[in-house]
Amino acid sequence: MTGAQAAALIASLVVPVVALLGPDDRRTGSSGDPGPRRGLATFRWPQAGAVVSAGAWLALVVSGASGHAVGLHVTPVVAAAGCGAALIAAASLEGMTKRRSQVATCVALAGVGVALTAGVGGAQPVAVAGGLALAVFLTHDPATPRGRWAGLAPAFLGAGGVAACIAGFVLLHDRSGRWTLPATSTLSAETAVAFVVGAALLSVYATLGDHLARRRGGNDSEGVPPGPQVATRSAAVLLAGGLAVGLSAAPLRAPSADVGVAAVVLALAALAAAGSRRGALSLALLALAAAAGPPALAPGARLLAAAAVIAVAVGRPWVWLAALPGAVSLGMGVVDDGGRLALATAVATAAVAVLLAEVAVDTLAGGEDPQTAGPTRSPAGLRPTLGAMPAVIGGAWLVVAAGTWTWTGSALGAYDQGMGRAVAGGLLAVVAYVLAGQLGLGAGAGVFSRPGAGSTTGPPGSRRSIGAPGSPSGPSPAPAPPSPVRPRRRPTQLVRSKRSASPSRRRRPALFQRARPRARSSARPPEETRPPKGTRPPKGTRPPKGTRPPKGTRPPKPRRSRPPKA
Amino acid sequence: MMAATGSGDVFAAAVLLGLAAADVAAGAVGVLVGIAVVGRWGSSSLAALSGGQAVVGAAGWSGPAAMVASSWAAAFAVVLACPRRRPASTATTDGHTGVPLAPVLACGLLAAALVAGPAVGADPAHVVALRVGASVVAVVVAAVVAGACSRRTARVAALIAAVVAAAVAVLA
Numbered sequence: 001m002t003g004a005q006a007a008a009l010i011a012s013l014v015v016p017v018v019a020l021l022g023p024d025d026r027r028t029g030s031s032g033d034p035g036p037r038r039g040l041a042t043f044r045w046p047q048a049g050a051v052v053s054a055g056a057w058l059a060l061v062v063s064g065a066s067g068h069a070v071g072l073h074v075t076p077v078v079a080a081a082g083c084g085a086a087l088i089a090a091a092s093l094e095g096m097t098k099r100r101s102q103v104a105t106c107v108a109l110a111g112v113g114v115a116l117t118a119g120v121g122g123a124q125p126v127a128v129a130g131g132l133a134l135a136v137f138l139t140h141d142p143a144t145p146r147g148r149w150a151g152l153a154p155a156f157l158g159a160g161g162v163a164a165c166i167a168g169f170v171l172l173h174d175r176s177g178r179w180t181l182p183a184t185s186t187l188s189a190e191t192a193v194a195f196v197v198g199a200a201l202l203s204v205y206a207t208l209g210d211h212l213a214r215r216r217g218g219n220d221s222e223g224v225p226p227g228p229q230v231a232t233r234s235a236a237v238l239l240a241g242g243l244a245v246g247l248s249a250a251p252l253r254a255p256s257a258d259v260g261v262a263a264v265v266l267a268l269a270a271l272a273a274a275g276s277r278r279g280a281l282s283l284a285l286l287a288l289a290a291a292a293g294p295p296a297l298a299p300g301a302r303l304l305a306a307a308a309v310i311a312v313a314v315g316r317p318w319v320w321l322a323a324l325p326g327a328v329s330l331g332m333g334v335v336d337d338g339g340r341l342a343l344a345t346a347v348a349t350a351a352v353a354v355l356l357a358e359v360a361v362d363t364l365a366g367g368e369d370p371q372t373a374g375p376t377r378s379p380a381g382l383r384p385t386l387g388a389m390p391a392v393i394g395g396a397w398l399v400v401a402a403g404t405w406t407w408t409g410s411a412l413g414a415y416d417q418g419m420g421r422a423v424a425g426g427l428l429a430v431v432a433y434v435l436a437g438q439l440g441l442g443a444g445a446g447v448f449s450r451p452g453a454g455s456t457t458g459p460p461g462s463r464r465s466i467g468a469p470g471s472p473s474g475p476s477p478a479p480a481p482p483s484p485v486r487p488r489r490r491p492t493q494l495v496r497s498k499r500s501a502s503p504s505r506r507r508r509p510a511l512f513q514r515a516r517p518r519a520r521s522s523a524r525p526p527e528e529t530r531p532p533k534g535t536r537p538p539k540g541t542r543p544p545k546g547t548r549p550p551k552g553t554r555p556p557k558p559r560r561s562r563p564p565k566a
Numbered sequence: 567m568m569a570a571t572g573s574g575d576v577f578a579a580a581v582l583l584g585l586a587a588a589d590v591a592a593g594a595v596g597v598l599v600g601i602a603v604v605g606r607w608g609s610s611s612l613a614a615l616s617g618g619q620a621v622v623g624a625a626g627w628s629g630p631a632a633m634v635a636s637s638w639a640a641a642f643a644v645v646l647a648c649p650r651r652r653p654a655s656t657a658t659t660d661g662h663t664g665v666p667l668a669p670v671l672a673c674g675l676l677a678a679a680l681v682a683g684p685a686v687g688a689d690p691a692h693v694v695a696l697r698v699g700a701s702v703v704a705v706v707v708a709a710v711v712a713g714a715c716s717r718r719t720a721r722v723a724a725l726i727a728a729v730v731a732a733a734v735a736v737l738a
Contacts (some may be wrong), residue, residue, distance in 0.1 A: 335608060335609065354594055419568075
C-alpha cells in the first residue's frame with residue numbers, strides 16, 4: 001500500500017468516531033428543539049463522517065489497494081465491504097436524534113472496519129470477533145413488540161454469527177496451525193461452512209432490525225413517522241461485515257472440500273426470505289449460496305452481495321434492480337461451470353428474482369403492506385432519504401456499469417456496452433418526450449405544466465392566452481371575488497400534472513412558465529382595456545370634486561397582512 | 567436499443583422488457599428466452615448471438631431443426647409478451663386505448679434479433695436488408711398481436727412458448 005492509501009485507510013476508520021465530537025445539534029436554539037429541518041440541513045455530523053468514511057473506502061477500492069500498512073491489512077473485498085458499511089451507516093443515521101443511537105452506529109461502523117482490517121500478526125480471530133461482537137452489542141435494540149425474550153432473539157442471532165466465525169478460526173487453527181485466513185485455497189469444508197454460517201447469521205441479524213422496525217412502525221423507536229418508509233437501523237452495518245467474512249472465506253476452501261449442502265440450504269433460505277418480502281436478506285443469502293458454490297459463481301456472488309448492501313441502505317423495493325448484474329454474472333458462471341450445483345443456484349436465483357419482482361410490482365402498483373397494513377405507494381415510501389443518496393448513486397453505477405467494479409472479478413463487458421446504449425437511448429427518449437411536450441406534439445404534450453391552470457385555456461395553439469386569465473384572446477374565466485390582500489407571487493414551478501381532460505390542454509407548452517396568481521389578475525382589468533397613463537376620462541364622466549360615493553358602494557380599504565409575532 | 571444494435575446482455579434486455587411492460591410474467595418470459603439463447607449459443611451476450619448468426623447463418627433457418635424451433639419459439643414468446651392495449655378502465659379521457667409504441671418496438675426488435683439478427687459482416691447490404699425486413703415484420707406482428715389478443719391469453723401463450731424454447735435449447 002502507498003502512503004496515500006494508508007492515510008485513506010486510517011481516515012476511513014477514524015473519521016466516523018471523530019465526527020461524533022461535532023456539535024450536538026439538539027442543543028441548538030434556546031428551547032433545545034432544533035425545529036423542523038429540510039434538505040441538507042438534516043445532515044448531521046455523524047452522517048457526514050460516515051459519508052467521508054465511505055469516500056475513503058471508495059478511494060481504496062478504486063485504487064486497488066491490497067496489502068499491509070500500520071498494522072492493518074486490506075483487500076479489495078474488504079475495502080468494498082467497508083464502503084458498503086459506511087453507506088449503510090449514512091443511511092441509518094438519517095432521522096436518528098438520540099445521541100446514544102448515533103454513537104452506537106458510528107462506533108459499530110468503526111468496529112466493523114477494525115474487524116475486517118486488523119489482526120495482521122496472527123490476531124485475526126481477536127480482531128474479527130472483537131470488532132463484530134462490539135458492533136452487535138452496540139446495535140442491539142431490545143425494544144420489540146413481543147417482550148423481553150423476543151427482544152433478545154436478534155441478539156442471539158448476532159452472537160451466534162460471531163461465535164460461528166470464532167469456530168471457523170478454531171477449526172482453521174486445528175487443521176493448519178495458523179490463526180489467519182490463508183491466501184490460497186486450503187480451507188477444509190467444515191471451516192468454510194463455519195464462516196459461511198456465521199456470515200449468514202450476521203446477515204439475518206443485520207436485516208432483522210429493519211424488519212422489526214417496520215412491524216413496530218418506527219425507526220429505532222425515535223419518532224420517525226411510521227410506515228414503509230422506514231429504511232434501516234444501525235445494526236444493518238453488520239451486513240457488509242458479515243458478507244465480507246463469508247465472501248472472503250468461502251472461495252478459499254480446497255478443491256476437494258464439498259459444501260454443496262450448505263449452498264443448497266442457503267439458496268432455500270434465500271427463497272424463503274424472498275417469499276416473506278425481505279429482499280435485502282434474500283440477496284445476501286443468495287450471495288453466500290453462490291459463494292459456497294462452484295468457483296465460477298464467485299463474481300456473481302460478490303455482485304449480489306453489493307446489491308444486498310445497497311438494498312439495505314436504500315430500503316426501497318425498486319433498488320432490488322441492483323441485483324441484475326449479479327444475476328447476469330451468475331448466468332455466465334452457470335454456463336462456464338455447467339454443474340448441478342451451479343444450475344441449482346441459478347434456478348434459485350431465478351425464483352428469487354421472480355418473487356422479488358412480484359413484490360416490487362405490487363408495491364409500486366399501490367398494494368397494501370401486510371406488515372404495516374397501510375398503502376405501500378406513497379411519495380415518501382418510494383423516495384429515498386437524503387442519507388441514502390450515496391447508496392442510490394452506487395446502485396445506479398452498479399446497474400449501468402457493473403463491469404467497472406473490478407474487485408468483483410466479473411467480466412461484464414458486453415453487459416456494460418448494452419446497458420450504456422440502453423441508458424443513452426432512454427435519455428434520448430426522455431429528451432424527445434419533453435421536447436414534444438414543449439412543441440405541443442404527441443403524447444409528451446402537457447406532461448409538464450402548471451398546477452391549477454388547466455381548465456381556462458384559450459383557443460388551441462394560442463400560447464399567449466394559455467393559462468392567462470383575462471387575456472382578450474381567450475374566454476374570460478368567471479370573475480373571482482376581489483381580494484383585498486395582494487397575493488404573494490408564486491415562483492416558477494415545474495410540476496408533473498395529470499393527463500388533461502381537455503384536448504386543448506395537451507398542447508400547452510408550459511414547461512417553465514411563471515405561474516401568475518389568478519386573484520391578482522382578476523382584480524385588475526386587462527392591459528388593453530385600461531386607459532393609457534397620463535390620460536384622464538372626459539369631464540362629463542368624472543364625478544364632481546368633493547363628492548364621495550355612498551358608503552355602501554365604496555370598496556373596503558385593503559389591509560396589510562402582518563405576519564404573526566413569533 | 568440493445569436489440570437493434572446487437573449489444574448488451576439478453577438477461578438485461580429481458581429485465582428491461584419486464585420493466586417496460588410492468589409485468590412480472592414478461593420478465594419471466596425474458597429470462598426463459600435468455601436461457602434458450604444461452605442453451606443454443608453458449609453465451610448470454612447479444613453480440614455473441616449476432617456473431618454466431620453471422621458465422622452459421624440466421625437462427626431462424628440455420629442449424630439443427632430443434633434449435634431452429636427453439637429460436638422461433640423464443641421469438642414468438644417475446645412478441646406475445648408485448649404489453650397489451652390498455653383496458654377501458656385505465657384508458658385516457660380522450661379515449662386513447664392504442665398499443666404502446668415503445669414496448670412494441672422493443673419486443674419486435676428483440677424478436678427479430680433472435681430469429682434473423684446476424685452481425686454485419688462480409689455482405690453488408692444483404693445483412694442490413696435482412697435485419698431491417700425482419701425487424702419491420704416483427705414490429706408489425708407485435709403490434710397486431712398486442713392489439714388483438716387479450717392480456718391473459720397472450721401471457722399464457724408467451725410463457726408456454728418461452729418454456730418450450732428454453733427446454734428445447736437446453737435439452738437438445
